[in-house]
Amino acid sequence: MIEERRERADAARNRRAILRATEELLARHRPEQISMEQVAAAAGVGKGTVFHRFGSxxxxxxxxxxxxxxxxxxxxxxxxxxxxxxxxxxxxxxxxxxxxxxxxxxxxxxxxxxxxxxxxxxxxxxxxxxxxxxxxxxxxxxxxxxxxxxxxxxxxxxxxxxxxxxxxxxxxxxxxxxxxxxxxxxxxxxxxxxxxxxxxxxxxxxxxxxxxxxxxxxxxx
Amino acid sequence: MIEERRERADAARNRRAILRATEELLARHRPEQISMEQVAAAAGVGKGTVFHRFGSxxxxxxxxxxxxxxxxxxxxxxxxxxxxxxxxxxxxxxxxxxxxxxxxxxxxxxxxxxxxxxxxxxxxxxxxxxxxxxxxxxxxxxxxxxxxxxxxxxxxxxxxxxxxxxxxxxxxxxxxxxxxxxxxxxxxxxxxxxxxxxxxxxxxxxxxxxxxxxxxxxxxx
DNA sequence: GGACAACTGGACCGTCGGTCAAGTACGTTC
DNA sequence: GAACGTACTTGACCGACGGTCCAGTTGTCC
CATH class of the missing domain: 1.10.357 (Tetracycline Repressor; domain 2)
Structure with missing residues (x-):
């Protein structure tokens, strides 16, 4: 079976950044109040990236x-x-x-x-x-x-x-x-x-x- | 002191229609899935009316x-x-x-x-x-x-x-x-x-x- | 270093909650 | 029963948001 390639370095970095940004936002606001655009901005990535990684x-x-x-x-x-x-x-x-x-x-x-x-x-x-x-x-x-x-x-x-x-x-x-x-x-x-x-x-x-x-x-x- | 005038007949009719329509919708769907437009349509009134009566x-x-x-x-x-x-x-x-x-x-x-x-x-x-x-x-x-x-x-x-x-x-x-x-x-x-x-x-x-x-x-x- | 896939970003789309100004019709008064 | 003031109605409109798409970029493997 094909073992998946390692996650690309930049992808990993962004994934962590998104997760961290979300955590940070979550510390201050309720989940419903946080928009995906906000998350993307806080993480310093594009909105598309967030959706690409997490689907929704x-x-x-x-x-x-x-x-x-x-x-x-x-x-x-x-x-x-x-x-x-x-x-x-x-x-x-x-x-x-x-x-x-x-x-x-x-x-x-x-x-x-x-x-x-x-x-x-x-x-x-x-x-x-x-x-x-x-x-x-x-x-x-x-x-x-x-x-x-x-x-x-x-x-x-x-x-x-x-x-x-x-x-x-x-x-x-x-x-x-x-x-x-x-x-x-x-x-x-x-x-x-x-x-x-x-x-x-x-x-x-x-x-x-x-x-x-x-x-x-x-x-x- | 001015008493509030009675609710107008058409207004009362519409209020009841909206409430009833909402109930009906609620019997089939979860509240989050019901849009205000849907309610308005089901009640046979304009969307504005719904908001006028219930605010939000x-x-x-x-x-x-x-x-x-x-x-x-x-x-x-x-x-x-x-x-x-x-x-x-x-x-x-x-x-x-x-x-x-x-x-x-x-x-x-x-x-x-x-x-x-x-x-x-x-x-x-x-x-x-x-x-x-x-x-x-x-x-x-x-x-x-x-x-x-x-x-x-x-x-x-x-x-x-x-x-x-x-x-x-x-x-x-x-x-x-x-x-x-x-x-x-x-x-x-x-x-x-x-x-x-x-x-x-x-x-x-x-x-x-x-x-x-x-x-x-x-x-x- | 070249090729290729994975990744990226942001313009774009459809929908939704809510607003507003203009029109409609109810109730009242004479 | 006509005229009038006003509560009520309407649907086009707005901004925001979740999610999509794809052209362009970049990391990785050989």
Whole structure:
């Protein structure tokens, strides 16, 4: 099989510049307020370049999110407890929620933007002309089929892990859905605003309360 | 004092037509996918009329939501228990969450759309049926004071009621935030999808689990 | 150093939310 | 029932934005 040529040096430089510019913009504005032209300008490249590399607005966000979430994914899969394997489910869940709050807090509303982009992309189909290899694995990053998408990989991983932990402790509950609910709260405006005000720990605390209450043994009544 | 004149007959007719058309469109599509032109066409009026009556995309959504939520507000304030006053907080909360799931289920994603629009709208306040002068001031885009707007009235009411009920039973918790988390889940994509598949009762059940776990007396640990 | 593909940039397109000035018709008053 | 003031209606128009296209540039391989 033909191994892909190495990414050209200038392309790599620009890709990094775009990602960095986006991060910077994201630190100051909500994702919906950032236009692709702004990103291009901030990165010092043409708009076409941005689209060439990332395919679409959402592609950019996904790529960025993926990068940010990578470390967490690693830590969960093979890091030390309580985040990694080895600790009891409730402790792992707590640690995981804390970690997620941290990631989301440093990327205001990115998650939310992704969630909506999923529905909002009017894109009927995806032209396969893009050499879409953003920072490594992207086996499935191209499957933006409107029908089949359950969210992007990062969300899928977060949700899968959360619901697994819930199910481990309380198989009688609807872990799948509870995980969506827990994670879904990170998309809401008021919560985002809280994060913007730097009250991440307050959010983490309440999330812990919810998780604990839910995992506690069934009410004696 | 001059009373506001009655709404003109044609205006009333058009307002109803617009609201109805929006509802109809909303039954088939997500709010973000509906363009104002579409609404106007479906209602059989000019685009200008829609904007004249509702001020903006969000104004329309708010008006619609308000109408839908009115009955619930009444029931909570002065209806029979468990929704109305008289029942213990946990029962009222459960009933209230069920009712909200029902309302949201019949208005796909409206809440979510509002939540997001909240950040994007320049419209500071909206009187029910106002002679609304929208020309002239173009300085309005500067007035979204990030602190002052906590979402639209409907959300404020829902949140206020929820957090009050939580606080009544568990004053030691961060009821404000927990209410946002609970309500926020109704904005997330996966949950919306669930609702679209008609699994509202499944959602209601899980919400009850969360609420119950949270209101249960503090863990003995 | 030559050839070729990958990459780049920005003019361009269609759509959308929102505006406006001119026209229309409702309700009132005599 | 005619005349009148005004609330209401309209659709062309505007600026912005996401996304496309392709001619020109540049890095890489031989």
């Amino acid at each position: 607005r959402m592609g950019l966000m996904v790529a960025l999110m993926q990068e940010r979430a990578y470390a967490l994914e690693e830590a969960v899969a093979s890091g030390p407890p309580p985040l990694g394997p080895g600790a009891p489910p409730e402790e792992r869940l707590t640690a995981f929620l804390d970690a997620i709050v941290d990631v989301v807090g440093r990327n205001k509303g990115l998650l939310a933007a992704l969630g909506h982009a999923a529905t909002a992309t009017p894109r009927p189909e995806w032209k396969e002309q893009n050499g879409h290899r953003d920072g490594g694995d992207s086996a499935d990053s191209a499957d933006h089929a409107p029908g089949s998408r359950d969210g992007h990989p990062v969300y899928r991983f977060w949700h899968g892990h959360t619901s697994t932990l819930i199910a481990a402790r309380r198989p009688d509950l609807d872990g799948e859905l509870l995980a969506h609910i827990l994670l879904g709260s990170l998309q809401s405006e008021p919560v985002l605003r809280l994060l913007e005000r730097g009250e991440a720990s307050r959010l983490a605390a309440s999330l812990r309360v919810m998780a604990a209450g839910m995992l506690a043994s069934p009410a004696p009544t | 995309r969000m104004g329309l959504m708010v008006a619609l939501m308000q109408e839908r939520a009115y009955a619930l507000e009444e029931a909570v304030a002065s209806g029979p228990p468990p929704l109305g006053p008289g029942a213990p907080p946990e029962e009222r909360l459960t009933a209230f969450l069920d009712a909200i799931v029902d309302v949201v289920g019949r208005n796909k994603g409206l809440l979510a759309a509002l939540g997001h629009a909240a950040t994007a709208t320049p419209r500071p306040e909206w009187k029910e049926q106002n002679g609304h002068r929208d020309g002239g001031d173009s300085a309005d885009s500067a007035d979204h004071a990030p602190g002052s707007r906590d979402g639209h009235p409907v959300y404020r009411f829902w949140h206020g009621h929820t957090s009050t009920l939580i606080a009544a039973r568990r004053p030691d918790l961060d009821g404000e935030l927990l209410a946002h988390i609970l309500l926020g889940s109704l904005q997330s994509e996966p949950v919306l999808r669930l609702l679209e598949r008609g699994e509202a009762s499944r959602l209601a059940a899980s919400l009850r689990v969360m609420a119950a776990g949270m209101l249960a007396s503090p863990a003995p640990t």
